[in-house]
Amino acid sequence: MFTPDEMSLLVACMRRNGVAELEIEQDLEIVRLVGAAGVRPNTPTSPRKSTQTISARAFGVLHLHEAVGAALGAGDIIASVAAGPLRRPVVSPVAGTLIRILGRQDQRVEYGTPLFEIAAP
Amino acid sequence: MIEILETPPLNTMQDLGRVGYRCHGIGRGGVMDRLALMAGNALLGNDEGEAGLEFQLFPVRLRFNKEIAFALTGAHCDSRLAGRVLPPYWATRARAGDELALSSPRKGMRAYLTVAGGFDVPEVLGSRSTHERDSFGGYHGRALMPGDILASRAHEPFVFRDSAGHGAAPATEAILAARCEDFAEGEAVVRAIPAAEYESFNEESRRALWGTPWKVTARSNRQGYALSGKPLRRSALLEMRSHAIVPGVIQVPPSGQPLIQLAEANSAGGYPKIGVVIEADLWRLGQLPPGSTLRFVWCSLTEARAAEREAEAYLATLRRLAGYCRYNVK
Amino acid sequence: MTVNRDVTVLQEARVSYCGSAAVLLDAEGPLALATQERIWRLSEMVRELEGVVDTQPGMNSLLVLIDSKTGDLEALAARLRETWPTVPSGRLAGRLIEVGVIYGGEGGQDLPEVAAFHKCTPGDVAKLHAAPEYTIFAPGVTVGFGYLFGMDPRLFTPRRQVPVMRALGGGVSIAGIQSNLGKPYVEGSAKSAPTGWYMIGRAPAVPSAFDFDKNPPNLVSLGDRIRFRVERVEA
Numbered sequence: 001m002f003t004p005d006e007m008s009l010l011v012a013c014m015r016r017n018g019v020a021e022l023e024i025e026q027d028l029e030i031v032r033l034v035g036a037a038g039v040r041p042n043t044p045t046s047p048r049k050s051t052q053t054i055s056a057r058a059f060g061v062l063h064l065h066e067a068v069g070a071a072l073g074a075g076d077i078i079a080s081v082a083a084g085p086l087r088r089p090v091v092s093p094v095a096g097t098l099i100r101i102l103g104r105q106d107q108r109v110e111y112g113t114p115l116f117e118i119a120a121p
Numbered sequence: 122m123i124e125i126l127e128t129p130p131l132n133t134m135q136d137l138g139r140v141g142y143r144c145h146g147i148g149r150g151g152v153m154d155r156l157a158l159m160a161g162n163a164l165l166g167n168d169e170g171e172a173g174l175e176f177q178l179f180p181v182r183l184r185f186n187k188e189i190a191f192a193l194t195g196a197h198c199d200s201r202l203a204g205r206v207l208p209p210y211w212a213t214r215a216r217a218g219d220e221l222a223l224s225s226p227r228k229g230m231r232a233y234l235t236v237a238g239g240f241d242v243p244e245v246l247g248s249r250s251t252h253e254r255d256s257f258g259g260y261h262g263r264a265l266m267p268g269d270i271l272a273s274r275a276h277e278p279f280v281f282r283d284s285a286g287h288g289a290a291p292a293t294e295a296i297l298a299a300r301c302e303d304f305a306e307g308e309a310v311v312r313a314i315p316a317a318e319y320e321s322f323n324e325e326s327r328r329a330l331w332g333t334p335w336k337v338t339a340r341s342n343r344q345g346y347a348l349s350g351k352p353l354r355r356s357a358l359l360e361m362r363s364h365a366i367v368p369g370v371i372q373v374p375p376s377g378q379p380l381i382q383l384a385e386a387n388s389a390g391g392y393p394k395i396g397v398v399i400e401a402d403l404w405r406l407g408q409l410p411p412g413s414t415l416r417f418v419w420c421s422l423t424e425a426r427a428a429e430r431e432a433e434a435y436l437a438t439l440r441r442l443a444g445y446c447r448y449n450v451k
Numbered sequence: 452m453t454v455n456r457d458v459t460v461l462q463e464a465r466v467s468y469c470g471s472a473a474v475l476l477d478a479e480g481p482l483a484l485a486t487q488e489r490i491w492r493l494s495e496m497v498r499e500l501e502g503v504v505d506t507q508p509g510m511n512s513l514l515v516l517i518d519s520k521t522g523d524l525e526a527l528a529a530r531l532r533e534t535w536p537t538v539p540s541g542r543l544a545g546r547l548i549e550v551g552v553i554y555g556g557e558g559g560q561d562l563p564e565v566a567a568f569h570k571c572t573p574g575d576v577a578k579l580h581a582a583p584e585y586t587i588f589a590p591g592v593t594v595g596f597g598y599l600f601g602m603d604p605r606l607f608t609p610r611r612q613v614p615v616m617r618a619l620g621g622g623v624s625i626a627g628i629q630s631n632l633g634k635p636y637v638e639g640s641a642k643s644a645p646t647g648w649y650m651i652g653r654a655p656a657v658p659s660a661f662d663f664d665k666n667p668p669n670l671v672s673l674g675d676r677i678r679f680r681v682e683r684v685e686a
Binding site for chain 2: 459460461465467468469470471472473475477482504505506507508509510511512513514516519524525589590591592593594595597598610612627629637639640641644661663668669673
C-alpha cells in the first residue's frame with residue numbers, strides 16, 4: 001500500500017517521534033514497521049564454514065517453497081514473502097543444499113528476519 | 122517472440138471472450154479460468170483481458186526467442202524456465218533463448234501464459250479468443266502446433282523490482298470456496314442460482330441437486346462438463362424451445378444427467394435448465410479435472426455479487442501492489 | 452401429428468434470472484410469429500438501456516445480458532415485466548432468400564427415417580418441407596441462418612435422444628417443430644458434429660451467411676425469410 005518513498009517518509013517520521021513499532025492494516029494488507037532497535041540482528045546461528053544465512057528482504061507473510069535437503073542453484077527462488085496477494089521472491093544467491101529452515105510457513109517476517117541456511121557444496 | 126517447440130492438441134490462445142455478438146450466434150468463448158488470466162495480466166501490468174495461451178494438455182515446451190516478461194498462472198504445473206523451477210502464479214523475465222517446459226499439473230487442470238504487452242494477433246469481433254469450431258480468432262483460428270511462432274506487442278518497457286520476478290497468492294488460496302454442510306474432503310464446491318425450470322423438477326431431484334455429489338465424467342471439455350449422479354426428473358413438462366443460454370447454465374437432457382455449459386458453450390440450447398453456476402465460481406470448474414467430484418450449493422443474487430466483488434478486490438489489490446514492483450525503464 | 456398432452460405452454464410470460472448477469476423472458480402461448488415480432492421489438496428497445504451488453508432472442512423468448520458492474524438486474528427484470536405486454540406485433544420488412552435443396556441422398560440420409568415416422572413417402576416430406584416460407588426467428592448456435600420458423604406442424608419429429616454424427620455444410624435438418632439450414636462447409640474445419648436433428652437434404656448452393664470482411668458481416672437478419680425449392684428427391 002505504500003511506495004518505497006512513502007515507506008522512507010514513514011520510517012523517518014517514526015524515528016523523529018520515537019515510535020518503535022507501527023502496524024497499519026487496510027483491506028487485505030498489513031504493513032508493520034519496526035524501528036532500528038527492533039530489527040533482529042542478522043546472526044548466523046551456527047558459525048559453520050561455507051554456510052550462508054538468507055534473510056528476508058521484504059515485509060510480509062512467509063511462504064516456503066522448498067524442504068530441508070533440497071539442492072539449490074544460484075538464483076533459485078526458495079520462498080516468497082507476501083504482502084496481501086503479492087508475493088516477492090526469496091532467492092538463493094549461491095548453489096548449495098538447504099540445510100535449515102529458520103522461519104515458519106505463514107510467519108510474519110520483516111526486513112532482516114533470518115529464513116534459511118544454505119550449505120555450499 | 123515465442124516459438125512453440127512441443128504441444129499436444131487443444132491448447133489455444135484465449136482472452137475474456139466476445140461480448141455483443143449473440144445476434145450472430147457467437148457466444149462469449151474465452152478462457153476457462155478467467156481469474157488466472159486476469160491475475161497474470163495484473164502481475165505484468167497488462168490490460169486485464171489481454172489474451173494468453175491456455176494449456177489444457179501437457180507437456181508443453183516453448184522457447185523465448187527474444188527477451189520478454191511473462192506470467193504463468195492457473196494450475197500449478199511443474200514448470201521450469203531454463204531449467205529453473207518457477208513457483209505457481211509467477212511472473213518473471215525470460216532471456217532470449219530461454220526454454221519454458223511445463224508438465225501436467227498436480228492439482229487443477231489449466232495453465233495460462235501471458236506476456237508483457239500481449240500477443241500480436243488481430244482481434245476478431247473485438248477479441249483474440251480462438252473460436253475453434255468456426256476457425257476464427259486467436260492464432261489463425263486454430264489450436265497451437267509445434268513450430269508456431271507468436272509475437273508480442275510493444276509496451277512500456279519495465280524491469281521487475283526483484284530480478285527473480287514476483288508472483289501472486291494463487292486463487293485457490295486467496296479466495297475461499299463456498300462450504301457445503303456435508304461435503305467430503307476432495308470435493309469441489311460451486312455455488313448456483315436456480316434457473317427458469319428449477320421449479321418444474323420434482324422435489325427429490327431438487328434435493329439431489331444440492332445434496333448429492335456429482336462426478337465429472339470424461340465427456341468434459343471447454344464446451345461443457347457432463348456430470349453423472351442421481352438422474353434429475355421433472356414433474357411438470359413445459360414445452361422446451363431453443364433459447365439463449367450463458368456459461369454456467371446447468372442443463373438436464375432426457376437422460377437426467379446434468380451438463381454444465383462452459384466457456385465454449387453453444388449460445389443457445391433446448392434442454393431444461395435447473396440452475397446456473399455463478400460467474401465467480403466458473404474458474405473452479407475450469408480447474409476441475411474429469412474424475413473429480415462436485416457439489417452444488419444454493420446461492421442468492423446478493424451472494425453471487427459479493428463473490429464477484431471478492432474476486433475483483435483480489436485482482437485490484439494484486440494489480441496495485443504488482444505495480445509498485447515494476448520500474449519503468451527510460 | 453402427435454400431440455403430447457403432458458406438455459404445456461406458459462399461460463403468461465415468465466421473467467427469470469439466468470445467473471446474476473442475465474434476465475430471460477419466456478413469452479406466453481404457443482410458438483407464434485406475432486409473438487416473435489414482439490420479441491424482436493423488445494430486443495431492440497432493451498439494447499438501448501444502460502448496463503445492457505447484449506440481447507439474444509430465442510424461439511419466443513429473449514435473453515438480456517448486463518454488465519455485472521454497471522447493470523441493475525432486478526430493475527431490468529421489472530422493466531421487462533412491465534414493458535412486454537405493451538410491445539406491439541407487426542411485420543418487420545425482411546428480405547426473402549430462395550435456396551435450392553436436394554432432398555434425400557447423401558446429405559439427407561435421415562429422410563427415409565422421417566418419412567417412415569410420418570407414414571408417408573420421402574417425396575411427400577420434401578413437398579411439405581418446401582411449401583411454407585420460413586422466417587429467421589433467432590440466432591442459431593453458430594454464424595448461419597439461425598432458427599427457422601414456419602415448418603408445417605405435420606412434420607413435427609421429436610429430437611433424437613442419442614445424438615448422431617452428421618456432416619457439416621449446407622445441411623437442411625429438422626427437429627421438433629423447427630427446421631435448420633446449415634452454412635456452407637469451410638475448408639479446414641470439422642467435417643461432422645454430433646446432432647439430435649434429422650438431416651433431410653442438402654443445399655449445394657447455399658450462400659455464405661457471414662463474412663468478416665463485409666460490413667455488416669451478416670447476410671441475413673432476424674425477420675428475413677427463406678424459401679426452400681425442391682431441386683430433386685434422391686433415394
